[in-house]
Structures are given as C-alpha cells and as structure tokens.
Amino acid sequence: MGTKDVSILIVDDEFSVRDSLYQWFKADGFIVDTAEDATAAFEKFKKRTWDIVLLDIKMPGMDGIELNRQILSVNKNIVVIIITAFASVETAVEAIKDGAFDYVPKPLDPEHLSVTIRNAIEKRELSRENLQLRQRIEELTTPNDIIGTSAPLKKVLNLVASVAKTDSTVMIRGESGVGKELIAFAIHTNSPRRYAPIISINCGGMSETLLESELFGHEKGAFTGAGRLRIGKLERANKGTVFFDEIGNISHKMQVDLLRVLETKQLCRLGSNTPINVDFRVISATNKDLEKAVREGQFREDLYYRLNVVTIEVPPLRERRDDIPLLANHFLGQFSTSMAKPIRKISDDAMNVLVNHPWPGNVRELRNVIERAVVVCENEVLRSRDLSFPFTIEEDRPDRFEDSLEEVERQQIVRVLHKTNWQISRAAEILKIDRTTLYNKMKKYDISR
C-alpha cells in the first residue's frame, strides 16, 4: 500500500517527539505535519483533513482525551492513535472507548509503531471502501429500471416510496411480466435494510425438496449428497430482505415451514435441531388468485394474512399505454448499444403499433419484441415491419371487459391463425371472411407469423 496519499498529523507538546516522528514519517513518504497543542491542531484541520492523528494525552490546555472526542465528533473516519506514557495507559483505554483506534506507549517501539500505522492505514482504506460502497448503493436506490410517467405507475411508485421506509411485509400482485421483481428491489433499495442483501427465491421453479434445502440450508451429511454445510437463502438474507416470487406455487408443507419461520424468526438447517435467529423483511409476489386458493384450501389462510399486510397492485402495460413509448425507446437504446447497431429511433408507424398492442406478456413481452426487432432491423429507424409478436398468442387469455372491439377482433384473428397453423384460407373460412379481407386485417393489426 502506498503512503504518498496518507496524511498524518502529530499532536504533541514536546518538540523532540514532534520532530522525531515528523522525520520518521517523512522518510516513509507520508504527508505529515505537526501541532503543539489542540489550538494548533484545529488550525491544521482547517487547512485539510487528516487520515491519521497521533495524539499525546498530556498536553497543556485541552488534553488529548478531549481533543480525541472533538476530532471524532467532526469526522469519525479519522484514525486517532493515542501516544501515552506507561503511567497513563488507563487514560488511553478511555480514549479508545471514545473511538480512538489504538494507543502506543512511550517510548515507542519502532516495530510496534510500524504495525500500528499499517493497521491504521488498512482501517482507513476499509472505511473509504465502505463509504464508496454505501455511495454506490445510494446511487442504486433510484429504481432506474422502473420506467414510466403514467398516473397508474406513479401511484405504484408513491406507494413503494411510502412502504419502503417501513418494515412492513409486502405482497406485490400483478400479471406476469409487469415487473413485480423490480418493484420488490425498489422497495429494498429504498429501505433501511438496503446495505444488507435482498435474496430472491423463485418458489415456482423448484421441487419441494430443493426449495427446502435452498431456503433453510443443510448441515454436512444431512442427506445423501449433502457433502458439506450449506447456508440457506433465509439465513443469508439476515438483516436484509427476502423476495418470494410466485409464492402461490409453494407446497402445503413449505407453507407450514415458512409460516413457522415468519412467526418465530428462527430456523433450523436441515439435519440440525439448533435454531438460528434470523431477521429479514418479507416481500412476496404472485400472479395467482390467492384469495381463491385460500377459499379452496390450497393456500393457508394464516400465511396469506401474514404475507398480505401491504398490497401493491402493479398495473398491466395495457393500462398504462402512455409509458409504452418511454419503455420502447429505453429498450431500443439498451439493445442497439449491446448489439452495436446504429438504430436511432422507432418510426411513428411502429410506435403506433406498439402503443396499440394489447401486451398480454406486459413489459417483459415489450422488451422481447424490441430485442427481436433490433436483431432484424437493418436501418437507422426501426419500422413496423421489424416488429413481430410471437408471444401474444394467448389461447387462454380471457376476453376482458375493457378490450375494444378492434382488440377483440385482433385477438380472434391471432387465435385462429395460430390454431390453423397460419393457413390463411382455412383461417378465413373459420372467420367467415375472404382471404383478401383477412390479409387486410392482418396488415391493419400488424399480425405476422
């Protein structure tokens, strides 16, 4: 570690001490200065901040103990090392209780001082690193990935901002692809728990046994194949947040286990009976009708109420169409950069198609559509012919009350084309229109295979 950027202030009323230490540190390449008392030290602090302060306890006027307190009250990252005679070691210990880093007894052992200074520099580096990381986390607390200015989204973001400050359990509801995980991350990164991790658990993607091991961890030898100790995700989330995605998909046994952890704030690793205290905030998400699942006995009512303290409903994209241009341009920028394509903009025509599309797959679908369009686009402008909507064939999509007549027509055409494997004549026959009309409608709704 270099010493050229480390500054040391020596505060001691004895000239010989100041001079000796000054020469010593100067030879080591440190930025070094001296002060004969507290007043002089304050003057030095007006000129610059000091990384390390070597401070004598016994000085006329304000003594080292009080000066130590005052320095640390202004900047607790300054590393103060107390210089003391053997007789005043107890006083030095008092200074350490007040926040001083260490003390060195007089006369100083060069080897001891050298080690103390090295440790002080390491502490300073760690403090600096810690500060930088915290600043980085602060930068990340703005949920840049949540894009949109529409009223429904603003309502959600306002709720996110309010709930983030609390420690309440949150359930995020919304269709697939609306960005429930982003909302969960936004809550965590704006919460007091943001310096601890957020652990995401996809409850729908794992078998019960695997999920159990993932959540609770296991001791070495807990079961066949458990060759070593594994710390579970709930344990790793200590002091942070756990995000249970697709919570509606967990088995009945897992519901019981999870409820126990949430109630007792304790868990046991598989293969162990020793309880471990855990402290995490719970955010869950689902696109299922949990109330129905509770009524039908598929989801425990007690767990439902424990998870569903604050509910955030994330609106589907079709209910915030004002955000589509912003999102589309955001994804265009993202993908044209990552694919090194010079696509400047989306044509008005294409944007019109995007804005009017029903987006059953929501933002995730929009993102995929733009990604595919960027792949096939060979111009500087992304046009409607570059767009394709392979993800929009939703056979199970129920007709919605708010759907326009055109939307219902479009959905029906897509459904029939899909069923007939894109045989135009057959589809036209089922739809009871001629082929030309079908072609015109496909063009109108920008339907392509």
Add this chain to the structure above:
Amino acid sequence: MTSADSLITVSICIVPIEFPDNSVIRLLAQELAAVFKRRVEIHRSSVDVTLAFDPFRQQYYSSALLKQLIDNPACQSNCKVLGVVNFDLFIPIFSYVFGEAQLEGRGAVVSNYRLSNQFFGAKPDPHLLLQRLVKEAVHELGHTYGLAHCQYPGCVMTFSTSVEDIDDKNGRFCQSCADFLHRKKSAEFIEPIRAIAK
C-alpha cells in the same frame, strides 16, 4: 580550497565512534565506495559520546551524535558524514533506533549494537553482521541523498524495524531509487559548476 577542488572531493566520510574493529570499518568503506561510486574516507572521531549518553535509558541519543558529527572539522563541508557506533542508539520517542539520518542532509549514524546475533542470544556471525551493517549504512546514506522509504520488496530503502527485515532486503537500490540517486549525485557536480560559472 578552490571551487574547482571541491568537484573532486565530493565523498563520503566514515567516522568510527569508539568502534573497536577497524577491519569492519575498512570493509564497510569498500562496500560504500562500490555502491555509491564515491571516494570514501575514514576520519578520526572528535565526538564526545558522553554528551549523548542518557544514564536513565543507558542508551545514546543519536541526534546528539549527529549534531557533533556534521560539525566535525575533519570532514569537508560537501561530503556526507556517516558515524558508526557499536552502542545502543535511541531518539526520545523511540525505544531504540538502528540509525538516524538527516533527510537530504549531510549526516547519518548507524549502530551495529542490535544487528549482531549476540544481541538475540544467537551464535555470532561476523559476515552476517557486516552485511547488516552495510545495508543499514547504505539505507541511512540513502536518506541523506533525499531518498524516502521505498515500498519495492528487497530494495535497501525499505523500512526495517528488525534484523529479519534487514536480512530480507538485498542491499541494493531498486531501479526507481537508483535513478533518483543518480540524479541527486549528478546534481552534486552540476551545482558547484553552476556556482563557478556564475
């Protein structure tokens, strides 16, 4: 002495202070001449060690020795002066020092008191002792040329607080320190020439 004379007398003066072994001093002089490419002279001491002795600590105050050394009339004003002692040195704030030097100054002093194996109760090793003394002497003289402590592993200017540290370094300057030293030594010649030219 004329200004022109001073050009050829730029050198290092070794001043043994109550140092019992002349052969060690002669070997040290040879080593320093080889390292610094300078003429090295051995001068008699006019230092009164009693002025530097602290009866309470039973040690010698190295700064007090340094002050007398640089005032030694036997040494020319433009040479570096290296005092060599075999007693224990200290400066008030430290429990001991291996040596002391004026950063970018004239004087330095080194002690072999804590460099010998006997100090640690080990078997004497005169060759190792000489190696350690040479390294410390080169290190302290390096300071007089303005070299600070170096971070480069093995460089003679790395900081040592134990004989293990001293044994770990190779006794040579790293490239960066060697370049710095070369510039400083060149300036020793150029500055008097500039003075004559004026």
